[in-house]
Each structure stands twice: as structure tokens, then as C-alpha cells.
Amino acid sequence: EAQVTQNPRYLITVTGKKLTVTCSQNMNHEYMSWYRQDPGLGLRQIYYSMNVEVTDKGDVPEGYKVSRKEKRNFPLILESPSPNQTSLYFCASSFTAGGPREQYFGPGTRLTVT
């Protein structure tokens, strides 16, 4: 089944404790992206990657890191999480021919930082 998977789905952590949210897709997509979603703000792009070893900042990259060593994986790293990073996070992927339009989204990761 074609899908984007994220782990964990739910995470409660404390300020400053490094964490990684994994994202994996099995559709051989070049493009992958991370978003955060907060009530009333819609989706905001954190980082995106057009292909392996290519990553770029979205609108809200501060406090996050990403890497794209393999085509299928795009982990999101929070080196020192803070309470303002409490949010719902989505990973997405798509082919890039003509641009990343038909993105497939993962189920989301609910992160709470206390």
C-alpha cells in the first residue's frame, strides 16, 4: 500500500530533550516536506527536500533540523525542544515533475513539550 508513515504518532517530552520524528514513504517520491499545524494557522512549512541531499527552509525552520540521506526517509529533528514547538506535525511526499502538487500526507505526530 502506498503510504507515508510517521513515528511516533504521539509524544510528550520535556524542554531541552532532543527528539527525532521519523518519516518514511514507499512511493519513490523525490519531494518530501514537513509541516506544523496549529489551530487557526493552517499548515506552515518547516523544511522541504526536492531530492536526496537537497533540503531547503520553509516558513518556520527555526528550532528544527532535517536530513535527507535516503530517498525514502526524511526525519525531523528537534535538538532542544521548547513549549512553543508543541504542535501537530505532518510529513508529506510527492513526485516533483511539474512541482510538488499532489502531496501524500502522513497521519500526523502530536507533540507536546512541557
Added chain:
Amino acid sequence: GESVGLHLPTLSVQEGDNSIINCAYSNSASDYFIWYKQESGKGPQFIIDIRSNMDKRQGQRVTVLLNKTVKHLSLQIAATQPGDSAVYFCAENVGWGKLQFGAGTQVVVTP
């Protein structure tokens, strides 16, 4: 499911009627626009997209209209069904791969 839009504009539509969801975008250089649907507790799902050199595009029960003069995008859903109840987002590609989303509209379909 989880609520993702506590203060979203809401469109209430009677089952069987047509829905029109509006979106204003910000960047006149954006080269394509996308509509997504998000049901409670799920990730967004692609509906339809339109390139900036088009005014209209139709899909199955949906039509997207683009007015570049006033930077306005709309999604029309024909014969709205209960399964259409969701939050709808527009997005614009402001650069190669960089996407910006609107805040969303909650659509509630009543019997």
C-alpha cells in the same frame, strides 16, 4: 478526532446543494495552486490543482477557479454530500517546492 481549526471560518451547506469555498492568496508570482481536504484526525488529502496560466479546472464534482487579477481562488463542490464535511485548505507554490497554505475553511454539511 483532533480539532485542527478552533476558530476557522465555517461554511454550512445543505446536503445536495453546491458549495463554494474561497481563498485569497498573497504572491502574484505563484505558479500553481492546490486545494486540500482534511477530515478530523487525518492528514490533508489532495483534491485538485491549477496552474497559474489557467482560469478554470474541473475534476470529479469539483471545480477550481483562479482570478489572478484579484489573487483569488475558489473551490466549487457540486451536490455536496455528508462525506464532504471537512476543513479545506488552499495552498500556493511561492517558489520551487516552497508552499504556503491558507488558514482553512470548515465545511459542515447538514441533512
